[in-house]
Amino acid sequence: MNASAIVTFLRRLFHIRRGRRSFESPRYLLKWLLISTLIGLVAGVGAIAFYAAIHFATDFFLGRLIGYLPPSPAGEGGQTTVMSFWSATRPWLLPVVTTLGALISGIIVFNLAPEAEGHGTDAAIAAFHEGKAIRARIPLVKLVASAITIGTGGSAGREGPAAQISAGFGSILANVLRLDVQDRRIALATGIGAGIGAIFRAPLGGAILAAEILYKDDLEVETIIPALMASIIGYSVFGAWSGWQPIFATPPNLAFTSPPQLLYYVVLGVLCGLLGLLYARGFYGITHIFHRLKLPKWFKPGIGGLLVGLIGLVMPQALGMGYGWVQVSMGAGLLSLPLWVILLLPFAKILTTGLSIGSGGSGGIFGPGMVIGGMVGACFWRLCYHVFPGLPATPAPFVIVGMMALFGGIAHAPLAVMLMVAEMTGNLSMLAPAMIAVGIATILVGGTTMYTSQVPTRADSPAHRLQLSFPLLSTLSVQKAMQPLMLRFAPGQFLSQAEVLLGQHKASGVPVIDQAGNLVGVLTMADIERIPREERAQRFVNEAMHNDVLTFYPDDTLDEALEGLSTRRVSWAPVIDAEGLTGDRSVLGLISVADIVHLYRETVTKDVRRMRGLVEGTVMIETTIEPGMHLAGVALREAQLPPETLVVSIRRSSELLFPRGSSVIEPGDVVTFMVSIKAEEQLHRYLAWREAPVLPAGD
Known part of the structure; x- marks a missing residue:
């Protein structure tokens, strides 16, 4: 197969659209296998770059300038001993470092890409629902700004930037391949799952998150298979570089074996639900305060960074991502922490996260949410240990379930978060009690969410508005509404002749078909008018036509056709034969908005x-x-x-x-x-x- 044949094959492969059988179609599955592989590769490489950038920034700003490194989880080279903050070389420099880092991050974001402000997952969700492309510069800006925020002690997670990096690539890839609007959305959502699944070493949870996090009470089912493929590719790339062990190490023989303990997990679910509400309302309350400040946007993160540094002088456990403190809390190290620190840490983490990200800084809110939930579980165990009978011998079960319950509820992604935490801890045995806690936390949270771009269901999303607002259109095929082809142009026809024919037939445009009967382009009156009138008698149709043609297949549904036409802002499009990837692109007819509306009215009446x-x-x-x-x-x-x-x-x-x-x-x-x-x-x-x-x- 020569190069031109390969290019033709790939072009037609990527233009295969969803049909009634969707991923049951081998050709459609092959298309997404290739697209998901590309997204997964970028997600894995992006996770490596972001992970390395965070550790470089942390080592430089906190390690070299201050002389203090917070603990890290076992799967990331966790320290065996916890370093005292006040034994650092220059602890008093912390507010300076956090302020400087926040200012640098703010300057980068608001000068290069203001939409990279805050936590990236929400921006990616909004791009999915609104059908907007993510600018090519966003992933790089997000990577650098978030690494600086986290590396200087800002309280933020790494899932938002990782999601926006790979979601941004998915959006760019969709533009390059000229995917239709629905496939663009799937590519973007696939990027969300691949990025999060890779950097958290949780491919299954990341893939489910791609489908679950878009809605409060629904799932985007069509994203699951592409996200599974992309997520495992991203995880494999990242794992080959960082290792395959889970992020957190748990005590051996950890298992749920005592049904009476379910009562404790009920109480833990209530606590996590209430703290989840406080996290969401506190975070957005702080965000609104900063939005009302009459100051330059790039300056506001500096104020937040200064306040975070001052809080860190009293409670350094509230700095950075905080995964190391979760690891400490899973074992005997919890008993070495002062009780007041354990009691106040969830609230301090809510405050520092709001100040770091709500002020306009860059970073995720998923990681801090899991830290808050884990510390709620640790606090509950610490207060009840030696007081109530039948508690686990180690705090790890409560810490794990707390992580699942708090953020699973407030993110409206209970299934995905449970799977992710299970993969991050390498322990599936706590899923049974977690179901109780997560269910209760979700009920208490109600309609409140950490992701304001979420919509309740698919019916509320512009992505499915046509399909669900006009369900009859989804049952009718293009073949029923299309009109026969009455006029066609050849590439070698003179433009003057084409202009006369368009005027006689009162047509706005006509397909251009070569001698083999294949569609090669479309010529409209606007294309002709761009050529000077005196040149039209010597210029040919193929010199003025445009090749980027929207096409449909006979078995496409009318809701897909109407959305495609409205998105591209055209009134009609050719209907081509769907047989074969390298087969003929013969034109069977034309479909227009008027044809769709006519058939819809006829069917309704x-x-x-x-x-x-x-x-x-x-x-x-x-x-x-x-x-x-x-x-x-x-x-x-x-x-x-x-x-x-x-x-x-x-x-x-x-x-x-x-x-x-x-x-x-x-x-x-x-x-x-x-x-x-x-x-x-x-x-x-x-x-x-x-x-x-x-x-x-x-x-």
Whole structure:
């Protein structure tokens, strides 16, 4: 296969759109295998770069300038001993370092990419729902600014930047490959899951998060398979560099073996739900305060950084990501921490996170949320140990479940967060009690969320507004609405001739088709008008036509077609043959907005209701039987129904009848048919037939 054939194959492969079978189609699956692999590779490399940048910034700012390094989790080279902050070389320099880091981050963000402000996951969610592309500079700006924020002691997580890095690449890749609007959204969401799954070494949780985090009460099911593929690729790349061990080490033989302990996990779920509410309201309360300040935007993070540094002088445990303190709290090290530190740390972490990110700094809120939840579990164990019977011998179970419950509830991603924490700790045994705690925390949280760009369900998202607002369109195919091709141009025709033909047919544009019958472009009157009038008699169609043509296949649904037309701001598009990746792109007809609206109105005005069939390849037709119709007053065995048609039910008044061969259909009955798609038109003709009325003699 030569180079041009490969290019042709790839171009047509990436233009395969979702059909009724979606990922059951081998060609569509192959397309997403390639796209997900590319996104996963970038997610893994991006996670490596971001991880290395955080550690470089931490070693330089906190290690060399201050002489203090916070503890780190076991899976990231955790320190065996916890260093005292006041034994550092220059502890008094901490407020200077946190202020300087926040100012640098603010200057970078607000001068290069203001949309990189705050936590990146929310921005990626908003881009998904609004169908917006993420600018190419965002991933790099987010990486640098977040690494500086975290490395100088700012309280932030690394999931938001990791998500925005790979989501940004997914958006860029979608533009390069010219994917349709729905596939662009899938690519962006896939990037979210791949980035988070890679940097947290939690590929399964990251993939589920890509589908779950977009909504409060729903899932984006179509993202799961691409996100699974991309997430495992990203995890493999990152793991080959960083190692394969989980982030946190847990005590051996950790397991849930005592059902009475469920009572304690109920209480823990209540505590995590309440602290989750405080985290969300506190974080956004601080954010609103900073937004109201009449100061330059780049300066506000400096104020937040100064306050974080002052808090850090009293409680250094509230600085940075805080994963090391979670690791300490899982074992005997918890007993070495002062009780007042354990009690105040969840609240201090909420405050420092709001000051670091809510002021305009850059970083994630997922990591701090898990630290807060873990410390709630540690605090609960510390207060109840030696007081109440039957508690676990180690705080690790409460710490793990606390991480799951607090952020799983407030992020409205309970399943994904449970899986992620299980992968991050290498322990699945705590999922059973976690279900209790996460469920209770989610109920207490209600509609409050950490991600303000989330919408309740798919019906509330612009991504699915057409499909769910006009469900009838999703049951109708382009083939039913398209019009035959009445006019075509050849690439070698003169523009002057094309201009005359367009005027005669009152057409805004016409497909350009080569000698082999393949679509090569589209020529519109606007394209012709860009050529000087005196040159049109010597210039050819292929010199003015545009090659970036929106096309549809006959089996595409009308909601997809209408969204594609409205997104590209065009009124019509060619319908091409869908056979083969390297086969002909022969034009079968044209589909326009007017055609879609006409078929929609025609279908609505019929006394027929069309629904998707329960069996693939079928549809359900519901109609009211009127006098004179074929079925009126006839037993089913004598009705001579069209082939591949089955009567499913008969509704007579309030009674539901199950049809038999002897069942007689009466006028007024509502009959539901199941029919194959290819036989649907025959059924419509059958139902439309009426007997001529018998006129009285003499009329």
